Amino acid sequence: MPAGILGINARNLLYIKPSTTKRALRILDNKLLTKEVLKKNGLPTPETFGVISSAKQLDEFEWDRLPSSFALKPNRGFGGEGILIIFSKKDLWTPNIKKVGFFHLITSLTKRLPERAWIKADGGIVTMQDIKGHILNIIEGTFSLGSAPDDAFFEKRIKILKLFKNFSFKGIPDIRIIVYNSIPVMAQLRLPTKESGGKANLHLGAVGAGIDMGSGTTTHAVHHERPINYIPGTRYSPRGIKIPDWPEILELAIRAQQAARCNFLGADISIDRDRGPVILELNARPGLAIQLANIAPLRERLQRLRGLNINSPRKGVKIAQDLFGGTLEEELEELSGKKVIGAREEIIIYGAANQEYFAIAKIDTGAYRTAIAKTLAEKLGLTSILKYKGVRGALGKEERQIIDLVFKLDKTKIHTEAFIASRDEMKHDVIIGRRDLKKFLVDPTKNVLFKK
Numbered sequence: 001m002p003a004g005i006l007g008i009n010a011r012n013l014l015y016i017k018p019s020t021t022k023r024a025l026r027i028l029d030n031k032l033l034t035k036e037v038l039k040k041n042g043l044p045t046p047e048t049f050g051v052i053s054s055a056k057q058l059d060e061f062e063w064d065r066l067p068s069s070f071a072l073k074p075n076r077g078f079g080g081e082g083i084l085i086i087f088s089k090k091d092l093w094t095p096n097i098k099k100v101g102f103f104h105l106i107t108s109l110t111k112r113l114p115e116r117a118w119i120k121a122d123g124g125i126v127t128m129q130d131i132k133g134h135i136l137n138i139i140e141g142t143f144s145l146g147s148a149p150d151d152a153f154f155e156k157r158i159k160i161l162k163l164f165k166n167f168s169f170k171g172i173p174d175i176r177i178i179v180y181n182s183i184p185v186m187a188q189l190r191l192p193t194k195e196s197g198g199k200a201n202l203h204l205g206a207v208g209a210g211i212d213m214g215s216g217t218t219t220h221a222v223h224h225e226r227p228i229n230y231i232p233g234t235r236y237s238p239r240g241i242k243i244p245d246w247p248e249i250l251e252l253a254i255r256a257q258q259a260a261r262c263n264f265l266g267a268d269i270s271i272d273r274d275r276g277p278v279i280l281e282l283n284a285r286p287g288l289a290i291q292l293a294n295i296a297p298l299r300e301r302l303q304r305l306r307g308l309n310i311n312s313p314r315k316g317v318k319i320a321q322d323l324f325g326g327t328l329e330e331e332l333e334e335l336s337g338k339k340v341i342g343a344r345e346e347i348i349i350y351g352a353a354n355q356e357y358f359a360i361a362k363i364d365t366g367a368y369r370t371a372i373a374k375t376l377a378e379k380l381g382l383t384s385i386l387k388y389k390g391v392r393g394a395l396g397k398e399e400r401q402i403i404d405l406v407f408k409l410d411k412t413k414i415h416t417e418a419f420i421a422s423r424d425e426m427k428h429d430v431i432i433g434r435r436d437l438k439k440f441l442v443d444p445t446k447n448v449l450f451k452k
Contacts, residue, residue, distance in 0.1 A: 006288055006299040015180065015302065019263035020284055027260050028284040029145060031075050032153060034260070041259040043252065044278045046071075049154040058135055063116065063128070066154060072134065074143040075151040080201030082143030084134055085121040085157065085171060121170045121198025158280075159273035163244070166236050167191050171198030174270040175211070175243065177253040178286055178298065181263055182310035184250045184320040185301045187211040188293040189218055189241065193232050202289050207231055209238040210294030214325015216246025220346060222292045227346075229358045247317055249277050254313040256282055295346070295360075338441045339410050347430065348408040352381030359429050361409070363442055367433035370405065371419040376429045377403060383420070412439055 020028075027033050035045045049066060052058050068089040074082040116128045126134075137143070138152040158172040167173070171192030178185045188208045192198045195205030202208050207228065209218040221228050221238040230237055243249065253267040256279050266286025272278050291298050301324060310316045341363060349357045349372075357380060377383050387402045401420040406413065409432065416436050423429075 006291065006297065006302070008288065010299065011285075011288060015264040016285060019180075020265075021261065024260055024262035025284055028262060028265065028282050029076060031073065031077075031281050032151065034282050037259055038256060038279055038282075041255065043256055043259060044275060046158060046272075046278055046280065047156040049156065051075075051151055051153045052135055053139060053151045055136065055139070058132060058139075067156070068118075069157045071155045071157050072131065072138075073153055073155060074138040075153060076144040076148065077138075077150070078143075078145055079203055080199050082134075082138055083199060084126070084131070085198055086118045086126070087121060087157075087170070088119050090117040090119050090125055121192075122194070123170070158270045158278065161244070161271055161273050163241070164191075166234070167231055167238060167241065169194045169196075169198060169233075171196070171200060172270055174200045174268050174280055175249060176286065176290060177250065177267045177269065178290060179253050179257040179265055179267055180302055181305045181308055182254050182258060182313070182316045183305050183308065183323075184213060184253055184316065185305065185324065186290050186294055186296070186298055187213060187250075188290045189238070189243065191231065191238060193223075195232065202287065205232075207238055208289060208293035209241065210290075210296070211243060212325055213250075213323075214321045216243040216249075217241065218243075220293060220295050222289070225289060225292050227358065227360070229356070244271065245277055247321075250317045250320060251313045252277050252279065254316045258313070295344075338439055339412065340441045340443050341410055341437075342443055344428070345409060345432075347432075349376075349380060349430070350406040350408075351379075352384065355380070361407075361430035361432050362428040363437065364431050365434045365437065365442055367431055368435050369419055369433045370416055370436050371421045371426070371431045371433070372403070372405060373423040373426055373429045374420050375423050377420055386420075387417070389417075409436075410440070 027037055032048070032051065035048065038045050049070060050061065052061055070086050072084040072086070077083065118126050118131070120126055135152045138150055141147040141149050144150040160168065160172050164173050168191050173189055173191050175187060175189055177187045188210050190200040190202060191207040191209065192200050193205050193207060197204065200206050205224065207221055207223050209221040211217065212219055218239055218241040223232060228238070249269055252269060256267045257263070257265055260282055262282075262284065266283040268280040268283065269277055270280050288298065304323060308319070310319070343363055344360055345363055347359055347361045349359055351357060357376075359376070372382075374383070382403050382405065385403070388399045389402050390397055391400050402417050403420060404415070405418040406415050407430070408414070414436050
């Protein structure tokens with residue numbers, strides 16, 4: 001595991017155990033109790049329509065109380081399992097069938113089914129019996145921690161912002177924010193996909209897009225822990241999405257942490273079209289894939305915040321934006337006239353047909369000329385015109401293959417010549433040498449995480 005990357009054991013030992021009391025765990029592992037605590041502290045949560053804790057309550061439940069659109073959730077569920085998102089009601093019809101001798105004839109299509117039906121986020125249809133069966137699974141503990149008996153509850157479905165419609169498949173995106181010591185440390189936008197069934201859960205196949213803490217703009221994105229350029233099945237890029245009300249969302253996450261009295265947690269916040277930012281739930285054991293989405297290690301950020309005394313949420317927001325939002329880099333760039341980049345950076349390479357390819361490049365000031373892996377150069381059609389250049393190395397003078405290469409680094413387009421190299425000799429598909437770094441300052445401590 002690369003240095004600085006926070007693993008599960010370190011997270012549990014260094015941050016969860018010292019920061020989480022039994023009271024906090026009791027609250028965070030119970031969604032309904034969490035909502036009650038948040039509501040008492042004046043924090044917005046989705047409205048609850050009803051709770052079912054037993055088969056008897058299920059039999060007596062007044063279904064007419066439900067709106068046509070809602071979310072059905074297990075109270076102690078985890079990992080997004082057991083959540084059912086309903087978009088609308090559905091009128092189903094069944095034919096009248098008349099038996100004539102050995103034949104069955106359809107005489108009409110006007111007889112309504114005796115049970116209600118609804119449409120799920122993925123377009124599938126569920127009947128009353130389907131929902132009742134799902135509720136029974138919930139209260140029997142199918143989706144709860146330790147398979148303990150659970151409660152099922154109906155919750156108002158968040159209405160999606162127009163901003164997110166092209167990026168989200170029939171579901172509501174949410175924002176996961178890691179908060180430590182009353183300071184937001186890292187954040188990602190989680191976008192539902194067709195694979196995830198409209199749920200914003202990375203393990204089910206949702207997309208995670210890292211968020212710059214200063215500006216609230218998405219930067220990099222992953223799908224099943226691998227970098228991606230576009231939302232699966234679309235030509236929409238998850239990069240560059242500007243999250244509205246960003247400072248308010250960060251402050252909301254801090255206030256939620258303080259209400260739960262837990263020094264380390266993950267806050268899941270969504271933006272309702274009508275109400276604005278709303279807290280969906282709090283997580284005592286937030287996942288660590290957020291590091292991949294941000295291409296940054298979490299451990300280093302957490303270590304910088306130990307011992308700080310934060311007396312107000314606004315101060316916590318300011319510290320988060322200053323420390324983790326590139327403010328210092330911007331000041332340095334303004335003074336030097338050069339952009340600050342790290343030891344690894346994401347670049348866009350332009351192929352022979354001008355197609356764009358995203359790659360993680362190693363920034364190597366020890367190398368003079370940029371190099372690209374032969375397999376990648378061939379894939380992009382860049383090897384049709386090869387040149388040869390004599391270079392002097394450890395084994396004396398030799399001829400090396402060179403191609404013309406165009407790439408974009410931190411919004412700067414660079415035209416250069418690059419060596420062709422064997423992939424076996426390189427840990428990265430591209431190494432950028434100092435010949436192409438004249439417009440940049442290299443900060444070796446600004447490292448990014450890249451998982452093959």
